[in-house]
Every structure is written in C-alpha cells, then in structure tokens.
Amino acid sequence: MSSVWNYFTLSGRVAYCKDKNCKYSKDHPHQAPTTTLIYHLKCNHPELYAQFKKPKKDEANKDSEQPTLKRAFASTSQICDEQPSIMHSLGLKGILLS
Numbered sequence: 001m002s003s004v005w006n007y008f009t010l011s012g013r014v015a016y017c018k019d020k021n022c023k024y025s026k027d028h029p030h031q032a033p034t035t036t037l038i039y040h041l042k043c044n045h046p047e048l049y050a051q052f053k054k055p056k057k058d059e060a061n062k063d064s065e066q067p068t069l070k071r072a073f074a075s076t077s078q079i080c081d082e083q084p085s086i087m088h089s090l091g092l093k094g095i096l097l098s
C-alpha cells in the first residue's frame with residue numbers, strides 16, 4: 001500500500017525524495033499523505049512511477065481501469081501544473097541522456 005516510501009524518506013513530518021538529483025520535499029500532510037508523493041513520482045520521475053505502479057497494475061485491471069484512465073490522465077496535467085518542476089524534469093532527462 002505505501003510502497004511509495006521506497007522512493008521517499010520520511011524525516012519527522014517531512015518527506016524527502018530519495019532521488020539524489022531531486023531536492024523535493026513535502027511537509028507531511030495529515031490526509032492521504034502518500035497521494036502527493038505519488039503525484040510527484042508521476043510528474044517528475046515517470047520511470048520510478050512506472051516501477052511503483054507495476055505491482056498494482058494487475059489488481060487495477062481486475063476492477064475498472066478503463067473508466068478511470070481518462071480521468072487520471074486529465075488530473076495528471078493539472079497536478080503537473082501545480083508543481084512547476086518542468087525545468088527540473090528536463091534536467092533529469094538531460095542527466096539520463098548523457
């Protein structure tokens with residue numbers, strides 16, 4: 001359930017991204033704490049998000065993946081807007097390519 005913590009370190013109330021090139025930290029919210037972190041993975045570390053999503057994918061397929069797919073896609077862009085980290089992710093890509 002909270003395997004997202006494979007990608008973040010929780011220190012006190014603050015979650016830190018484990019990616020060495022990423023300075024992301026998030027003050028630990030009381031409600032749905034991992035949701036924001038999962039969104040961060042989705043927007044900034046798509047390859048990690050894919051890993052994170054992998055084990056759950058079979059479960060999701062059993063239920064109703066298809067109706068939620070469009071909605072998830074739509075909300076993704078909003079969330080990405082919320083976190084202006086485009087430069088950051090471009091920088092990461094540059095590192096990966098080099």
Ligand SMILES: [Zn+2]
Pocket residue numbers: 017018019022023024040044045
């Ligand atoms: Zn990060």
